[in-house]
Amino acid sequence: MIDLSLKKGVTNLVDKVIGLEYMLYAKGVLAKEKARRKGKNLLADNRGMAVVEIVLIIAVIVGVLYVFKDKIGALIENIFSKLDGKTDEFMSET
Numbered sequence: 001m002i003d004l005s006l007k008k009g010v011t012n013l014v015d016k017v018i019g020l021e022y023m024l025y026a027k028g029v030l031a032k033e034k035a036r037r038k039g040k041n042l043l044a045d046n047r048g049m050a051v052v053e054i055v056l057i058i059a060v061i062v063g064v065l066y067v068f069k070d071k072i073g074a075l076i077e078n079i080f081s082k083l084d085g086k087t088d089e090f091m092s093e094t
Helices: 004-044 049-067 069-093
Strands: none
Touching: 049 069
């Protein structure tokens, strides 16, 4: 015959193990949900987008300038030579 106090102790121990198992399960479910929310929030986070957009715009501008550097250089040289001629003309009149 099993001692009644031993049976009560075993029952309490089983209850504690079941409670601990449920608590660990609940923590695992909560951790999984928290990780899922963090992943979703990470994809929805737009804090760095402005910097990325500015860097991309600058990269495109630099690329265009590099491609057309000869034509842009000739255009600027032409403008400055015209300005130089006009200033010489203006200075000689005065």
